[in-house]
Amino acid sequence: MSISSTWAPLRTSSSSEVILCADFHTTGRPEAGFSDLVPQLEHDGNYWLIAPPAVAPDSGVDVDEYIGSWLAPVRESGMTVRAVLGFCVGSVYGASLADELAKSQGTAPKLIVFDPEPTQLVTIQYQLTKVLDMLDTILSEAERAEIHAELGKYLRLDGMTVGRYAAEMFGEFRRISDGAFARAGLDTEYSAEMWSLFSSFLSYLSLAEGLNPRPAWLDATALSSSSPHNGLNRLKVTGEMGTGEFVAHEIRFDEDHAELLRSPGVAETVDKLLER
Known part of the structure; x- marks a missing residue:
């Protein structure tokens, strides 16, 4: 299966350098994204945000092919990657991007991660529950109960595993919800668009399970929120990635996870890190 990814420019510049931003950002998401952070930055450069490929979690695409589709347009651009920024699970992908780019461009990009964390089964379940809440007015009581079960x-x-769970639950959501969509009179174009976004997000979360970001994170700077269940705050308590150090440097902020990338203080710190 051949897949391709695109990068959406958050800022363009005459600079020959690009800063890559790894995150799955959608309209209406409550958490701040790189589109909130980048306008506050003074560091000159091109800033690109990944638009991950529209693949379903049961498509058979492996993580190497997935990451390769991200790298292809970056290498074709001919620009030097100055830094890779990763938010939440995007920090896992950011680690792999930084590793691969260090091999091909000769110099390692700076890696800056924001509340870095891997995907867990409960993360997938939480996101699926949010989608189920969105479908509350469309599904019948029996259909909602079946999906919950x-x-x-x-x-x-x-x-x-995370990957199998995402694939199985995507199939169950489709099986149960397609009939409800038809009953509600939703057109096929809307349904196809929703399932494409949903499947892309599940793939983004689940394929990260196949990556080990720890070695790259040990050379990274982490900007951490105050939220106890996110990022390094979570990892230090749960032990899910072992013990010891996770990053080279950690800078802590009072903002919670959802507001971290909106913070002027975070933007000021990122500028300083990019200038070093």
């Missing part, structure tokens, strides 16, 4: 059943199966 499937969410719990698959989570308890022995040997369940």
